[in-house]
Amino acid sequence: HITATLVLLLSVISSAAGGKLLVVPVDGSRWLSMREVLDGLRQKGHEIVVVAPEVNIHIKPSENFIMKMYPIPFTKEEVDGSIHSFSQDVFEEGSFLERFLKAYQRLKSMSAITLSACAHLLYNKELVRYLEESKFDAVFTDPILPCGQILAEHLSVPSVFFLRGTPCRLEFEATQCPNPPSYVPRIFTEHTDHMNFLQRVKNLIFDIPNYFLCDFVLQPYAKLASEFLQRDVTVLDLLRQASIWLMRLDFALDYPRPLMPNMIMVSGVNCAYKKLPQ
Secondary structure, three states, X not given: OHHHHHHHHHHHOOOOXXXXXXXXXXXXXXXXXXXXXXXXXXXXXXXEEEEEEOOOOOOOXXXXXXXXXXXXXXXXXHHHHHHHHHHHHHHOOOOHHHHHHHHHHHHHHHHHHHHHHHHHHHOOHHHHHXXXXXXXXXXXXXOOOOXXXXXXXXXXXXXXXXXXXXXXXHHHHHHOOOOOOOOOOOOOOOOOOOOOHHHHHHHHHHHHHHHHHHHHHHHHHHHHHHHHHOOOOXXXXXXXXXXXXXXXXXXXXXXXXXOOOOEEEOOOOOOOOOOOOO
């Protein structure tokens, strides 16, 4: 629930005179869910700074936060096409191999844009200097792309993650959370959390290709982070530093699964609220 999300965030940032929150969002529907939380935080008196590329789809200025934008070498058509084509592929039918290969090609295109955007943020000296001087209390970000966490490490401030999931379910590995293939359904399997033996075997096999996708997408971020932070780090090293994982999971849509103490389910954030007729 949105109220639980606000309470958890307020516990991380200073609440006495209003804290200062740096937000590094991911464009698309993820931002639309995050924006609702930011509106609530602003009403509580907190100062919010959002950093985003000048070319994006949904991230627009608002009276509820300070917007800091930075240039990237891509057109709106390229960014728009990359995100929409990947979103369409997720809902297409077909064999596992067909869907995997399509996802691989789309990720290849989209990751080139997102990685470049991240590098242009980190190496924007004027913007990073402003962020350093702003003395933030926390970083609020979606870890599907680890750019926000790289900034949190650089600024030495705690981070709060807001997500539905990460590639290859890295949230389980980063938090050392149990994620048994005999119990937790894998993507593309269409299994439930009640599987027979053969379905469990299939679940395990379907998990293997995800690691190739994950390594392909995230390894460049590890290289970028190591260069920027001037020390060797992996993406898992970055994700392990999160203080709180706010998981946008809902028992109406997702199966019950093991969670760690700092993984909090916040359902209903991305739902429209309408008054039901009598």
